[in-house]
Amino acid sequence: MAATNDRWTWVVGTASVGTLPSYPGRRYGDRVGYRIEPGAPESRVLLHVPHAATAIPPEVRAGLLLDDAELATELAAMTDAGTDVVAAGAAERARIRPWAFVNELSRLVVDPERFPDEREAMAAVGMGAVYTRTSDGRPLRTDEDPGLVARWFEPYARAVTELVRARLDAVGAVTIVDVHSYPVQRLPYERGGAHRPAICIGTDDYHTPQWLVDLVTGAFAGCGESAVNTPFAGCYVPLAHYGVDPRVTCVMIEARRDVGPELVVPGLTRLIDGL
Numbered sequence: 001m002a003a004t005n006d007r008w009t010w011v012v013g014t015a016s017v018g019t020l021p022s023y024p025g026r027r028y029g030d031r032v033g034y035r036i037e038p039g040a041p042e043s044r045v046l047l048h049v050p051h052a053a054t055a056i057p058p059e060v061r062a063g064l065l066l067d068d069a070e071l072a073t074e075l076a077a078m079t080d081a082g083t084d085v086v087a088a089g090a091a092e093r094a095r096i097r098p099w100a101f102v103n104e105l106s107r108l109v110v111d112p113e114r115f116p117d118e119r120e121a122m123a124a125v126g127m128g129a130v131y132t133r134t135s136d137g138r139p140l141r142t143d144e145d146p147g148l149v150a151r152w153f154e155p156y157a158r159a160v161t162e163l164v165r166a167r168l169d170a171v172g173a174v175t176i177v178d179v180h181s182y183p184v185q186r187l188p189y190e191r192g193g194a195h196r197p198a199i200c201i202g203t204d205d206y207h208t209p210q211w212l213v214d215l216v217t218g219a220f221a222g223c224g225e226s227a228v229n230t231p232f233a234g235c236y237v238p239l240a241h242y243g244v245d246p247r248v249t250c251v252m253i254e255a256r257r258d259v260g261p262e263l264v265v266p267g268l269t270r271l272i273d274g275l
Contacts, residue, residue, distance in 0.1 A: 034156055036163060037100040039091065044171050045098035045275050046164065047091065048236055049179045051107050052084040060109050060148065063141050077135045078107060080181040086261060087179045090268035098272050099167065101160055110153040113236050125189050129153050136188045161238040168247055175275050178202065178236050178252035192231035198224030198259045202235045202252025206243050212251050215274045220267035223259050
């Protein structure tokens with residue numbers, strides 16, 4: 001299986017990563033737009049893959065100001081292509097299969113990792129939960145349509161919350177691992193530092209203990225240099241648990257797109273096994 005974005009081409013052996021049972025799965029007629037890939041009953045790990053997809057429902061596409069060529073360019077810049085394949089490859093190789101929550105819609109529909117309110121710093125550059133600007137600052141849509149939040153963002157958030165609660169009930173603790181990639185060259189919208197390590201480790205003051213940072217650093221040592229919260233920062237926790245539930249830990253993995261999958265997949269596998 002392969003996916004290409006920037007100079008990053010993910011090829012994960014010949015593993016049959018598409019044979020897992022998934023639910024609820026792709027469907028836009030009456031929503032969904034995400035899938036859950038079940039893991040082992042005893043697993044405490046949840047892989048979250050929010051930015052791998054390029055699909056945009058027709059009614060959402062109609063509200064975008066870009067022509068088809070411009071949209072293709074924007075998708076190439078903003079999509080973490082192949083991170084779903086990488087997550088699936090690592091899950092298959094792990095000693096205990098983790099659970100996975102995978103967004104099947106482009107982040108140009110809604111970005112499920114943003115705050116949906118005034119707490120979102122990226123809203124200042126037109127990239128809150130609903131993007132109004134492109135990666136280079138051009139208009140993407142005329143306004144921040146609240147209907148998109150109600151139709152796509154909120155159901156997604158509820159589904160992640162329900163899955164986290166179910167795993168907490170089952171095993172008592174959950175570590176959410178955000179799986180991302182980022183381009184070699186800085187994009188105009190970025191607000192982080194100029195340094196671009198092979199692996200960016202995103203953390204949260206409440207939900208990312210130092211032992212988890214150390215575990216990630218060791219797991220990905222073979223990829224090259226790692227750095228914390230640069231050029232991107234933070235990690236995803238459902239709002240119902242955010243800042244109040246220490247049973248939920250989180251970390252974000254941002255692999256620079258010139259770091260090969262032959263390095264990143266084993267690193268992610270080692271992290272899963274360490275958890």
